[in-house]
Amino acid sequence: MSSMHLMLPEYLLAGFVLLTLVGNMVVGDRVRVASWLGLIGLLSSFVVSASIWSVSLKPAVLLNGGVVVDNYSLLVNLFVLLAGIGAILLGWGETRWGQEFVALVLVSVLGMMILGLAGNTIVLFLGIEVLSLPLYILAASEHTAAGGEAGLKYLLLGAFSSGILLFGLALLYGALGSLSFINFASLTNVGTPMMWAGLSLTLVGIFFKLGIVPFHMWVPDVYEGSPSAVTQLMAFGTKVGAAAILLRFLDFGFYLSPQWWGPALGYLAVLTMIVGNLLALPQTDLKRLLGYSGIGHAGFLLVGVATHSLDGARAMLFYLLPYGFAVLGAFAVLIFVAGNQDSVTLSDLKGLASRRPLMAAFFIIVMLSFAGIPLTGGFVGKFYLLQAALFANQPGLAIGLVVGTLLGLGAYLRPVQALFSPADESRPVPQWTVGGAIVLAVAIIGTIGLGVYPTPIVHMVNQSANFFWLH
Amino acid sequence: MIPFSILAVVAIAGALGVILGKQPVHSALFLVGNILALAVLYLLLSAEFLAVAQVIVYAGAIMVLFLFVVTLLTAGKEESEPPEDLSGQRWTAGILAIGVGGALAVLAAGHPGPKVAAGLPVNFGNLHGIGHLLWGSDFLYLMALAIMLLTAALGILVLNRPMRRTHVRHQRRKEA
Numbered sequence: 001m002s003s004m005h006l007m008l009p010e011y012l013l014a015g016f017v018l019l020t021l022v023g024n025m026v027v028g029d030r031v032r033v034a035s036w037l038g039l040i041g042l043l044s045s046f047v048v049s050a051s052i053w054s055v056s057l058k059p060a061v062l063l064n065g066g067v068v069v070d071n072y073s074l075l076v077n078l079f080v081l082l083a084g085i086g087a088i089l090l091g092w093g094e095t096r097w098g099q100e101f102v103a104l105v106l107v108s109v110l111g112m113m114i115l116g117l118a119g120n121t122i123v124l125f126l127g128i129e130v131l132s133l134p135l136y137i138l139a140a141s142e143h144t145a146a147g148g149e150a151g152l153k154y155l156l157l158g159a160f161s162s163g164i165l166l167f168g169l170a171l172l173y174g175a176l177g178s179l180s181f182i183n184f185a186s187l188t189n190v191g192t193p194m195m196w197a198g199l200s201l202t203l204v205g206i207f208f209k210l211g212i213v214p215f216h217m218w219v220p221d222v223y224e225g226s227p228s229a230v231t232q233l234m235a236f237g238t239k240v241g242a243a244a245i246l247l248r249f250l251d252f253g254f255y256l257s258p259q260w261w262g263p264a265l266g267y268l269a270v271l272t273m274i275v276g277n278l279l280a281l282p283q284t285d286l287k288r289l290l291g292y293s294g295i296g297h298a299g300f301l302l303v304g305v306a307t308h309s310l311d312g313a314r315a316m317l318f319y320l321l322p323y324g325f326a327v328l329g330a331f332a333v334l335i336f337v338a339g340n341q342d343s344v345t346l347s348d349l350k351g352l353a354s355r356r357p358l359m360a361a362f363f364i365i366v367m368l369s370f371a372g373i374p375l376t377g378g379f380v381g382k383f384y385l386l387q388a389a390l391f392a393n394q395p396g397l398a399i400g401l402v403v404g405t406l407l408g409l410g411a412y413l414r415p416v417q418a419l420f421s422p423a424d425e426s427r428p429v430p431q432w433t434v435g436g437a438i439v440l441a442v443a444i445i446g447t448i449g450l451g452v453y454p455t456p457i458v459h460m461v462n463q464s465a466n467f468f469w470l471h
Numbered sequence: 472m473i474p475f476s477i478l479a480v481v482a483i484a485g486a487l488g489v490i491l492g493k494q495p496v497h498s499a500l501f502l503v504g505n506i507l508a509l510a511v512l513y514l515l516l517s518a519e520f521l522a523v524a525q526v527i528v529y530a531g532a533i534m535v536l537f538l539f540v541v542t543l544l545t546a547g548k549e550e551s552e553p554p555e556d557l558s559g560q561r562w563t564a565g566i567l568a569i570g571v572g573g574a575l576a577v578l579a580a581g582h583p584g585p586k587v588a589a590g591l592p593v594n595f596g597n598l599h600g601i602g603h604l605l606w607g608s609d610f611l612y613l614m615a616l617a618i619m620l621l622t623a624a625l626g627i628l629v630l631n632r633p634m635r636r637t638h639v640r641h642q643r644r645k646e647a
Contacts, residue, residue, distance in 0.1 A: 014618060064608050098632065100625050107622050114615065126615045133619055137626035143633070151630075174579070177586035193578045
């Protein structure tokens with residue numbers, strides 16, 4: 001059988017982007033037609049990815065090493081498709097964001113999938129750009145002053161970081177003479193100054209997308225100004241894509257030379273965990289709080305890469321899923337509470353426990369998972385990361401992780417505390433929506449399921465992270 | 472080496488002019504100078520297709536578009552620079568940029584990588600070489616770019632809608 005069917009999920013999604021655009025032109029309820037088409041596209045791509053994952057265990061290198069389809073890339077597909085489905089369901093029937101919302105979400109998810117299977121630097125750059133361009137537009141799609149600010153800020157800083165990334169990739173090509181990650185390993189034995197310059201510039205570009213601390217300035221403003229469903233996609237999908245390519249780039253391309261990037265990553269991880277969670281503490285806007293929490297969680301993800309071990313890669317890959325479920329759940333509740341407004345402050349949450357007890361209970365579960373309390377997925381994820389850091393003999397990382405978690409606990413308990421304050425009767429009671437309820441239910445089942453019985457997912461992740469020892 | 476040095480100086484001067492020009496039209500014209508210098512650099516590398524494409528696409532199509540936009544948006548307006556919030560940040564940024572650029576230039580000159588030392592590949596930058604790449608092994612990358620261009624067109628549609636009147640968020644901020 002030809003190996004091209006391995007990229008069927010990507011082809012399907014690209015096809016459905018075009019179909020969705022045609023759906024936008026159909027007379028009748030255009031937003032609904034486009035939403036259904038987009039949802040079918042994402043779901044079919046999800047099913048195909050899952051079925052290829054269950055069949056193929058051998059990594060396939062296509063396009064002269066430009067594309068590597070293996071269990072790792074397919075698992076990344078599943079994660080980002082989950083984020084995309086969440087975004088479409090959360091924005092279901094929403095006319096404020098324009099009828100192109102669905103098509104742009106699909107393109108962005110396609111970019112994240114490309115990042116998962118990138119095997120050379122051209123595909124890396126293409127993936128980052130295909131992911132970012134729709135997000136710049138989506139950030140500004142609500143046409144408010146804050147939305148415009150978010151879009152422009154994201155576009156300017158994103159374009160600048162793309163320039164740095166491209167410069168770094170060019171220097172790497174000059175230093176190593178190859179574009180493929182597969183060839184990097186044998187070439188990076190001898191360090192040259194040009195390679196160090198290229199590697200550091202490339203990492204800066206990827207760290208920007210991931211929101212690692214010295215490059216995190218854009219995150220809170222962009223998260224606050226963007227439509228909530230889009231913020232969910234940025235918080236979950238973009239993090240998955242950027243973390244996936246970071247892991248592949250370093251643990252696949254530079255796996256023989258961790259002495260050049262490991263220490264830097266370790267320090268940045270500790271800095272990010274502490275600064276992100278510390279800055280989350282004083283926030284009153286829920287989206288800003290989740291933005292800083294996203295920075296903190298990017299630091300947790302970086303721990304997995306910095307340990308440079310198979311345990312670390314597995315722990316990072318696993319951590320993406322509980323984090324993603326928590327993001328989905330938090331944004332579903334945020335959208336219920338926001339109603340027709342653009343943002344949610346902590347005072348908007350007041351009285352939710354008495355007015356909508358079930359919604360409040362779900363919100364508490366999600367926040368506890370962010371904080372890493374036992375019986376939620378977040379705890380299991382942090383446990384594996386801690387284990388990886390200790391097994392790799394890096395106690396500094398473990399201490400940073402614990403301190404960051406404690407600071408985060410304070411930040412996540414403040415919204416929970418607000419739930420039990422007396423309600424402001426002038427505010428409308430939050431209403432359930434069908435799409436949001438589905439997302440919230442999946443998120444809660446996932447969070448509790450991963451916390452109570454993580455074994456099947458752990459097996460799946462362990463199989464998928466094996467690319468590490470491929471060559 | 473002498474033609475290269477002259478062209479490099481012209482290109483860098485053009486790039487500096489883009490940043491330092493007070494009027495947007497001047498910046499755009501400096502950019503044309505920069506692009507033309509790059510095109511001649513490509514010619515020196517005997518990459519005639521790249522040079523011609525650079526002139527036609529960048530200096531021709533894109534610059535004309537830039538100039539149209541600049542003249543439409545700034546016609547008859549007195550452009551005054553907004554005051555800086557952070558005093559001295561331009562000087563700091565400039566010094567840092569020169570430092571980083573100088574360090575990279577020294578690195579590149581002192582430690583050329585194997586790809587630089589090996590010289591140019593066959594058919595570099597001519598019609599045959601580019602066509603072979605774009606329509607051969609790199610065809611899927613071209614398709615990804617096509618989707619990006621489609622997205623950009625969609626973005627123009629989305630962003631050109633009129634702005635919403637209700638600023639719920641700002642009203643609520645004032646209340647708080």
